[in-house]
Amino acid sequence: MADIQVVTLDLWQTLVLDTREWGRERTRIRIEDTVAALRQAGEEFTEEQVREAFRAGYRQCREIHRQGLDVSFKEQVQMFVRQIAPGLLERLSRETFAVILNRYADAFYDSPPMIPEGVEETLYGLTQKGYRLAVISNTGMTPGRTFRAYFDEQGLSQYFEHCTFSDEVLMTKPNRHIFMHTLLSMGCTSTVAVHVGDHLLNDIKGASDMGMRSVWLEGFDDSKLDVTPTATIKKLAELPATLEQLKRV
Numbered sequence: 520m521a522d523i524q525v526v527t528l529d530l531w532q533t534l535v536l537d538t539r540e541w542g543r544e545r546t547r548i549r550i551e552d553t554v555a556a557l558r559q560a561g562e563e564f565t566e567e568q569v570r571e572a573f574r575a576g577y578r579q580c581r582e583i584h585r586q587g588l589d590v591s592f593k594e595q596v597q598m599f600v601r602q603i604a605p606g607l608l609e610r611l612s613r614e615t616f617a618v619i620l621n622r623y624a625d626a627f628y629d630s631p632p633m634i635p636e637g638v639e640e641t642l643y644g645l646t647q648k649g650y651r652l653a654v655i656s657n658t659g660m661t662p663g664r665t666f667r668a669y670f671d672e673q674g675l676s677q678y679f680e681h682c683t684f685s686d687e688v689l690m691t692k693p694n695r696h697i698f699m700h701t702l703l704s705m706g707c708t709s710t711v712a713v714h715v716g717d718h719l720l721n722d723i724k725g726a727s728d729m730g731m732r733s734v735w736l737e738g739f740d741d742s743k744l745d746v747t748p749t750a751t752i753k754k755l756a757e758l759p760a761t762l763e764q765l766k767r768v
Contacts, residue, residue: 521710523732523766526645526758527701529692529716530656530666532739533755534675535632544630545660549573552622557603560615564603572602577660584657587694589685592662596620627661627669634673637756642678644759654682655692655701655714657721663687681705692718693725702729713765715758719744734761 528534550569557564576599583590590598596619600608608616645652656666663684670676683701690697702712709730716722717739724746726733735748736755750761 523650523711523713523762525651525653525702525705525707525712526762527653527655527698527712527714527726527731529714529718529722529736530654531632531659532717533715533722533736534634534638534654536635537632541630541632545626546573548626548629549623549660552626553599553603553619556615556618556622559618560611562607562610569603572599575602584691587691587696589657589689589691591689592624592658592664592686593620595660595686596623599623623660624662624665627665631669634675635755637754639673639675639678641755641758642675645762646678648759648762650762651705651707652679653701653705654679654684655697656682656684657691658684658686692721693728695725695729698725698729698731702731713749713762715755719746719748723748732765734758734765 531537550566550573553569554564554566576595579598580590580595597608600611600616600619642652658666663682663686666684667676667682670679670682681701681704683697683704685691685697688697688700690700692698698714702709713732713734714722714726715734715736717736719735719740719742723733723735724744727746732749735751737751737753750765752758752761
């Protein structure tokens with residue numbers, strides 16, 4: 520087995536932890552701020568109307584994701600606004616749409632996920648051992664640009680040579696091409712790379728289909744998918760020792 524040179528990591532529930540409550544709070548903020556921006560522009564819609572549009576846009580994006588594809592963040596918000604009422608997007612000024620777009624993204628900061636204790640120490644330890652690190656993330660309703668800024672604020676950007684976000688490359692895990700894009704950006708092959716993540720389909724099967732070894736961070740995905748990771752860990756702090764074990768196999 521080839522040596523391990525590159526470690527790619529999932530974001531949600533791997534580098535950051537999120538809860539349903541925090542996610543629902545971000546949704547509430549997106550809906551309320553959209554209603555307020557529309558009212559300021561002379562467009563009256565109820566929160567329930569906007570909430571239904573949000574749900575419809577979410578379902579539309581989910582269907583695209585099932586095909587291993589994604590849309591840009593701007594297009595995602597455009598899809599949402601179109602669901603509120605026919606012709607609404609075309610009626611809005613650039614300034615009003617920009618307010619909705621930015622508040623949709625910035626809701627992340629009003630109810631952010633948390634970085635678990637020990638994550639930065641683990642990343643630092645990996646780089647000190649010579650591993651090159653990258654992120655591969657399906658972004659959902661928060662754009663890659665927001666995550667980049669968040670990494671900068673939290674002091675994590677220094678550890679990653681490359682970050683692949685689905686809304687920027689228009690592909691989602693488990694599509695093997697999003698893994699291929701990252702490996703090409705890192706200048707390496709799948710034989711020297713390991714992917715780490717919590718999701719059996721998106722992370723473990725996706726990496727396996729690309730010919731990468733995988734480390735499953737268990738405890739978040741109970742789907743019982745019939746896929747076998749190369750190794751399993753209970754917390755990210757176990758990763759450095761696990762990688763050393765894999766190098767000896």
